[in-house]
Amino acid sequence: MAIKENLTGYLFILPNIIGLSIFTFYAIGFSMYISLTDWSLVGRLKEVNFVGWQNYADLMQDRFFWVSLWNNLWFLMVIPVQTLMALVLAILLHELVFTSKALRVIYFLPHITNMVAILIVWNLFFSPSQGPVNEFLRWVGIDNPPKWQLDQFWAKPTIAMFGIWSSLGFNAMIYLSALAGASRDLYEAAEIDGAGKVRSFFRITLPLISPTTFFLIVLGVIGSFNQWSNIQVFTEGGPGDSTYVLGYFVYKYGFEYFKMGYASAAAWVLTVIIVLFTMLQWFGQRKWVHYN
């Protein structure tokens, strides 16, 4: 029985084994090997020098690495905000009967739109001199509106706002599918028990969708740590080093400064940090995620 169960399990996940061997083991092993060399990306792979742990040692001394890590941690604060906003939006969309379908499409639009094109638009919207955002702020009486992506303080929030804008509909849709999958009779039972809307939200809805919340937070953390292309198009890590993040660090040192060994070491450290964060959440989930 146990053997059969095991066999069935492995049969079900068979494609994953192939995927894991290519995308995970081979890729991880490869980047581990590269991180111990001075490979420059352009040289042929056979001609690299083995440098041991030197790249890792250098990394620990690198101020940019620590600044990037700090900025990454800052961006983590956005995740609870964007998750909460998505939840509220999903619940309202779930409650709304009329025009809900149209609204769902509208809120999802930012996610489907080509990011490069949309970042051009965002840059213009937040243009400090004559962008519509600041024109509006001046109109309502704020004389010195922020310089947004050109300001050391405001650059991070500007990028965070973009992240929320583009992911809100996406996250809300995942919540909506969880709400749609929730069985109605639980609510009816609650109603018979005389529980109010607020009470049944906290007693039923929240626990019911907690696996989805967990999912969104885990993926949000991973995505937040790995972000770089939005930074590249938006601020290139600046002004100063205010938006320099680890994903961008890896990209820059690997592909533009030709220190692929060093970049791979940074990527490895980044991967370990992400896995640690994920495991932390994984073991923490017992306290608040309800299956069944």
Add this chain to the structure above:
Amino acid sequence: MGRKASFFLSQTIIGAVLWTFAVFMMLPLLWMVSSSLKYNIEIFAFPVDWIPDRPTLQAYRALLDRSYNFPLFYLNTLYVAVMVCLGIVIVGSLSGYAFAKIRFVGRDFIFMLKIAAIAIPFQVTMVPVFIMFGKMGLMDTLTSQWISAFLGPVFAIFLLRQFFKTVPDEIVESAKMDGASHFRICWQICVPMAVPVLVTLIIISFVGSWNAYEPALLFIRSRENYVISLAVKIFQREYFTDYAATMATTVVSNIPMIVALILGQKYMLRGLMVGAVKG
């Protein structure tokens, strides 16, 4: 206040709030449509012109003008998107079910490994994956664009696992008592319950593969195998970016996705109804 009145009142308030917010969310997109109807040089004029002074379709005409075979690129992209969705539904459901409901040795460990795989930055896996795909003979094939959906689509597996976990164990156990195999329980009991989740996943994967650029950049070489995202980039020239054309292409390539989204919503709501009837 009667039940009906309070229902309409709350609907009106929610509707008003959501629509107001939606208008703000839409502003950048509206501006994008508006600039796709402008001449390149007028795009960056301030104060922002919401309605073009001299509207023109030249950016759209430019898309048709150049000697590209856009219909073929659309077909290729559609083929890839459909294959990706198939992979998501088949492999995603089976694996999601297995990770949630079948007890096998090393289950959670393997699942953790899968999540770790998303943690590795793409820049690092790019070269090894490229080498591997080359060895598998996938260079310059459309297969290279969808094969990963069949090799364990992590995102779908994770979401489906989360959903299947909420399906009470008793249902699975009692079906087993009746002599049903895991395969049957998965396809006939669990998957139908997951229709809203699957539809969401299909929408997301469809959109994702429609916009996927990096895999196309790395693996596709010849014109016959071009997909939309790659064709769009090819428009950019040595010393010159055509912003109006960029906006126009974005608008045009969004249309199939909006259609997919509207259709998907329909099925999602229908799935909801099925769930309600069953429940």
Add this chain to the structure above:
Amino acid sequence: MIILALSVVITACSGSSNNDAASSSPAASSSAPAASSPAASSATASSEAPKEPVTLKVAAFGAGWAQYWQRIYDRFKEMNPDTNISVDIQEYPTGADYNKAIDVAFASNESIDVMLMHHNDLLPRKDAFLPLEPFAQARGLDLIEDYGPAMVFQQIDGKNYQLPYVYATDMMIYNKKMFEEAGVGIPDENWTWDDWIAAAGKLTSGSGADKVYGYSIPYSSLDSALKPAYGYSLVNGTTVTIAGDARAREAIELHKELFDKGISPDFTTYGLEKMDSRVLMAQGKAASTTSNYWVPIYMNQLIYNNGTLGEEALSLDWEYTFMPKLTAADTPKVAAVTYAYAFSIPAISKHPEEAFDFMRFAANDAADIIGVPPAYTKADPGIVYKVYSTFLDSKGNMHENLYPQDKIDRMLKVLKETIPAPDVYGVITYDSGAYNAVRDLFMREAPEYYLGNISLDDLINKVQTEGQKEADKFK
């Protein structure tokens, strides 16, 4: 199928121009197969009798180059009917994506035979390319004689890796009518930047939609603030040299003046709105800018391919002159003379001999297809006039008599007489990784200075100290 159809279209469009280029250009005959050159018989396998058919994989830089390559090959085939070479043109997106795709292809040994590469991008990748001297020697060619003295200072460790098809020489372009009407004098090679700013200040007027800029800064990335300091590079080897370099300091200050006085679009506008200074000039919204040989052809594209500009843009009285001097004591007529993009042979090429022959043909005998004044010193001067006076638009229509000959002559004079900066200031070599890292640091820090949050000294000190830490990683 599609490629076939496309090539038929292109051949059809370019057929007429092929023929008269072939008959009018004396250079054409000398270039034909390498076999006809004296030394060829002694060396290359490719010139020996029964030739194996060879297919060259040619990497095209965006859609424009895919068309150029096809037309270049068609002409090559026409002039060498017995050639054993055929081409397989593979399109790549432009810019950083091009490099990324190429790097990954190199890393996994995918074959590419001929490609376009920017000199700065090739620099760090030199090990992945073949030096061209052996090919030139085998064919009895002298690269410096054929492609000009800039080949010397564009060498990497004493070797040339690229065949240029054009030189991108910096030059000033101004609206002669506006300059005359404002009575600010006619600029010449003795003008300093201060003279130019003073004149541009008088030409600056209006606001909002009526704003006219006296001088529009042409590049949208901030490191170009250092450009006027010809002979200066942020990094020498792996040493950051900004502190104590008067020229760098002056060049950075110059930009602040242009921004703050409103002579150029201001700093925030400049970085974020990506205005095209050449278009501003064509619209009469800017009186001058810095650019190169490309402007007239670019204008043709905007007029005939994109419909962005009307034909009236052609009649603008544009004049070309030398770059201003940074200080009065500087040597006049000095500017950056680089070949920027040029042809090269990746080391993974399976057919380097054929690749060299084909790209030499592209560099020597196809300037009119690419639409450039050729870098090839022995090219027929007539071809340059043809490049500027005619334009084949994307619909296949030929436009003629676009630029008068005297105007072209004045531009060619600037092109010809400009002294490459390394001739005056010496060649600076640097580690490209270190250079990129320090340049990026400069670009991230400079906004603070241009917004007035920190002083110039603060900026320079920061770039010097922090930049040196960055550069040290590349030792």
